[in-house]
Amino acid sequence: xxxxxxxxxxxxxxxxxxxxxxxxxxxxxxxxxxxxxxxxxxxxxxxxxxxxxxxxxxxxxxxxxxxxxxxxxxxxxxxxxxxxxxxxxxxxxxxxxxxxxxxxxxxxxxxxxxxxxxxxxx
Numbered sequence: 001x002x003x004x005x006x007x008x009x010x011x012x013x014x015x016x017x018x019x020x021x022x023x024x025x026x027x028x029x030x031x032x033x034x035x036x037x038x039x040x041x042x043x044x045x046x047x048x049x050x051x052x053x054x055x056x057x058x059x060x061x062x063x064x065x066x067x068x069x070x071x072x073x074x075x076x077x078x079x080x081x082x083x084x085x086x087x088x089x090x091x092x093x094x095x096x097x098x099x100x101x102x103x104x105x106x107x108x109x110x111x112x113x114x115x116x117x118x119x120x121x122x
Contacts, residue, residue, distance in 0.1 A: 004048035008060030082106030
């Protein structure tokens with residue numbers, strides 16, 4: 001089971017604005033933060049998403065093939081969150097739609113180039 005996923009950033013304040021706006025639509029809020037790291041979740045026991053400056057102090061870079069998937073409960077929410085990510089400055093990586101039987105998803109990249117998707121089964 002996933003406890004949390006952490007993504008690298010080179011601009012914590014900019015990334016925080018993006019994720020504050022995007023994740024609030026999923027009922028998530030900041031649950032931990034310091035000058036190098038911010039984490040969002042519904043509470044401390046549910047899966048979370050974090051952003052951080054890399055520990056080794058080298059520039060953050062996007063992992064090829066790495067993706068974070070955000071589960072929602074309807075195709076309408078997939079559409080809305082994908083649209084919001086793009087409005088917030090994210091980049092489209094695949095418009096919302098069916099991806100095989102019973103799986104509906106939309107793909108995007110955040111402001112640092114990290115790939116995410118929003119999906120629903122059913």
